Amino acid sequence: MNPVNDTICFENVSKFYGEVLGVNKVSLTLSPGVTTLVGPNGSGKTTLMNLMTGLVQPSRGTVSVLGLSPSNATEFFCNVGYCAQFDSFPRGLTGFQFVLDSLMLFGMSEEDAYHLTQESMERVQLSNEAAHRKIAGYSKGMRQKIRLAQAVAHHPRVLVLDEPLNGLDPMARAESLALFQELGRQGMHVIISSHILDEVDRIADRVVLITGGYLIAQGNIHEVRQEVRDKPMQVLIRCDRPDLLASKMFAVNHCVEARLHADGNGVFLRTGDIDEFYRLLNEIAVEGLVKIEAVAPADDNANAIYQYLIGSDGVAS
Amino acid sequence: MMQQSVGSAIGTLRQQPWSLWWIQARRLSRIEIRRNLFTKRAWWIYFLAFIPAVIIFIHLLFDPHSGQNMGDDTQVLAAIVQVYYVRLGIFFGCLGIFSRLIRGEMIERSLHYYLLSPVRREVILLSKFFAGAVTSVVLFGAAVIADFVLMYVGYGAEGRDYMLHGPGFGQLEAYLLIAVLACLGYGSLFLLLSLMFRNPMPGAMLLLGWEAINPVMPSLLQKFSVASYLRHLMPVSVPAEGVFALLTVETEPVSAWVAVLGLLGLIVLVLTYTCYRMRRLEIRYTTD
Numbered sequence: 001m002n003p004v005n006d007t008i009c010f011e012n013v014s015k016f017y018g019e020v021l022g023v024n025k026v027s028l029t030l031s032p033g034v035t036t037l038v039g040p041n042g043s044g045k046t047t048l049m050n051l052m053t054g055l056v057q058p059s060r061g062t063v064s065v066l067g068l069s070p071s072n073a074t075e076f077f078c079n080v081g082y083c084a085q086f087d088s089f090p091r092g093l094t095g096f097q098f099v100l101d102s103l104m105l106f107g108m109s110e111e112d113a114y115h116l117t118q119e120s121m122e123r124v125q126l127s128n129e130a131a132h133r134k135i136a137g138y139s140k141g142m143r144q145k146i147r148l149a150q151a152v153a154h155h156p157r158v159l160v161l162d163e164p165l166n167g168l169d170p171m172a173r174a175e176s177l178a179l180f181q182e183l184g185r186q187g188m189h190v191i192i193s194s195h196i197l198d199e200v201d202r203i204a205d206r207v208v209l210i211t212g213g214y215l216i217a218q219g220n221i222h223e224v225r226q227e228v229r230d231k232p233m234q235v236l237i238r239c240d241r242p243d244l245l246a247s248k249m250f251a252v253n254h255c256v257e258a259r260l261h262a263d264g265n266g267v268f269l270r271t272g273d274i275d276e277f278y279r280l281l282n283e284i285a286v287e288g289l290v291k292i293e294a295v296a297p298a299d300d301n302a303n304a305i306y307q308y309l310i311g312s313d314g315v316a317s
Numbered sequence: 318m319m320q321q322s323v324g325s326a327i328g329t330l331r332q333q334p335w336s337l338w339w340i341q342a343r344r345l346s347r348i349e350i351r352r353n354l355f356t357k358r359a360w361w362i363y364f365l366a367f368i369p370a371v372i373i374f375i376h377l378l379f380d381p382h383s384g385q386n387m388g389d390d391t392q393v394l395a396a397i398v399q400v401y402y403v404r405l406g407i408f409f410g411c412l413g414i415f416s417r418l419i420r421g422e423m424i425e426r427s428l429h430y431y432l433l434s435p436v437r438r439e440v441i442l443l444s445k446f447f448a449g450a451v452t453s454v455v456l457f458g459a460a461v462i463a464d465f466v467l468m469y470v471g472y473g474a475e476g477r478d479y480m481l482h483g484p485g486f487g488q489l490e491a492y493l494l495i496a497v498l499a500c501l502g503y504g505s506l507f508l509l510l511s512l513m514f515r516n517p518m519p520g521a522m523l524l525l526g527w528e529a530i531n532p533v534m535p536s537l538l539q540k541f542s543v544a545s546y547l548r549h550l551m552p553v554s555v556p557a558e559g560v561f562a563l564l565t566v567e568t569e570p571v572s573a574w575v576a577v578l579g580l581l582g583l584i585v586l587v588l589t590y591t592c593y594r595m596r597r598l599e600i601r602y603t604t605d
Contacts, residue, residue, distance in 0.1 A: 054432070055433070055600040056600065057597070071596075073437050074334060074435045074437065077433060077434055077435035078435050084429055086426045088425055089430075091356070091425070092356070104348075105435065105436050106435055107337045107435075
């Protein structure tokens with residue numbers, strides 16, 4: 001496949017709902033893997049996903065997914081699956097019928113559709129008994145699972161998931177995340193918007209930060225964190241004498257905060273100059289006064305970046 | 318030059334996946350017919366369709382039939398078709414069936430499943446229209462047949478002879494053609510209205526008014542009315558007085574085939590524009 005056609009491209013895309021701004025001047029290129037869309041309520045995450053899947057059309061600019069346009073529905077939706085956040089279904093169907101009916105519209109044989117429906121039920125861990133019950137009697141978590149089953153049943157190359165973890169219990173959440181991660185590893189595009197950032201963060205290859213309809217930052221989480229240079233970075237250092245390390249570090253200008261770890265075997269240090277920080281840390285280690293066991297960035301995750309850039313806690317997305 | 322562009326257009330048409338669209342249309346229609354016909358919410362449409370049959374049946378049970386009344390009953394049946402079915406029963410039945418196809422799914426927030434399927438929006442729309450047409454034709458066609466049979470069965474051998482060997486059978490064919498065309502005509506209009514307006518009811522009321530006053534309109538405007546075409550297909554003329562004359566009056570005499578083709582042309586025109594609207598449709602349930 002042509003590399004250009006392996007990406008999702010937004011070129012200067014704007015969407016207005018009357019006078020209300022959806023997203024504005026978004027230019028974005030997403031390569032395969034797991035991408036997390038992060039932003040507060042009304043920031044434009046769902047609009048981006050709806051633009052990606054043709055449920056709404058851009059007021060300006062162009063969107064292409066793997067070089068395809070949603071106007072070519074036949075080819076486009078064989079490659080794209082969208083698990084929207086609308087918690088509603090056609091009336092009177094069982095979960096199995098719902099997925100089977102969707103697959104039948106792909107033009108495949110009934111036998112193939114039946115086989116794929118069963119496979120998708122297994123992928124989302126929905127029991128056979130539950131699959132043959134009416135959706136109207138499902139719990140929220142089961143409805144979420146059946147929507148996910150419908151979105152992945154035809155083996156799309158692009159999977160768009162709007163708040164896919166809503167309503168799932170911790171076990172189902174972990175299973176879903178493992179599925180998303182596996183799909184990402186297989187070379188699929190998995191685009192996820194979620195407000196449970198801690199979980200999604202662990203499997204995301206890249207993050208797209210959006211607020212007020214504007215794209216704030218995008219890229220690998222660590223790269224994005226590096227871009228936020230005006231914000232001090234927090235580092236956790238595991239060592240035998242955290243109080244001594246804190247006092248030595250605090251003596252220099254760039255170190256702005258020190259906090260002992262709850263277990264007493266480490267210290268969180270916040271610095272405005274990470275390069276100078278690591279240089280000094282090396283010197284202390286060489287001196288041998290403090291035995292350093294581990295060093296790790298403590299705010300190099302989507303939640304922290306979210307706080308820095310958007311000014312919210314990342315939970316109420 | 319002209320030949321080249323026509324040739325290229327034909328080539329493009331040939332390249333389209335017609336067989337896939339055909340399979341998708343069949344399957345989508347099947348799903349939709351199942352939803353339309355076998356749902357509790359359709360009870361009132363069954364009621365609209367079969368209430369005349371129930372009344373005729375009661376009449377059959379309690380009122381003895383004699384051969385002299387058959388002419389009157391033929392007039393009554395013609396009035397039921399022209400005044401009740403065309404003006405009310407099929408009109409409101411189709412409003413219920415066809416406006417639910419798109420707008421109903423938007424209200425229930427389930428339309429996006431179709432729009433996210435690998436089916437062209439035109440195929441979705443036309444399949445839904447076909448499913449609505451099948452539903453309404455089955456209901457109202459069956460109702461017209463029931464009315465017809467119940468109307469004449471009380472006359473015994475004379476009635477059977479009228480139905481099977483006399484003019485009755487031809488009249489039934491004409492009534493069924495009227496019912497089919499009325500379902501298609503009103504169906505296409507209500508499908509369009511449901512795409513244009515959040516609440517298609519005010520538009521439907523305007524249409525009802527338009528259909529009522531259409532006979533007094535200039536002949537050009539009469540071409541934009543379903544009922545005006547159907548009037549020309551009535552096998553039995555219905556004498557009416559006062560305001561009811563407006564519902565049955567035949568204005569410009571038009572041959573049956575012109576009426577049928579004219580109405581089919583109107584339906585194609587409306588469906589073409591509806592396809593255009595469908596292609597531009599956006600899913601914004603919060604504002605819908």
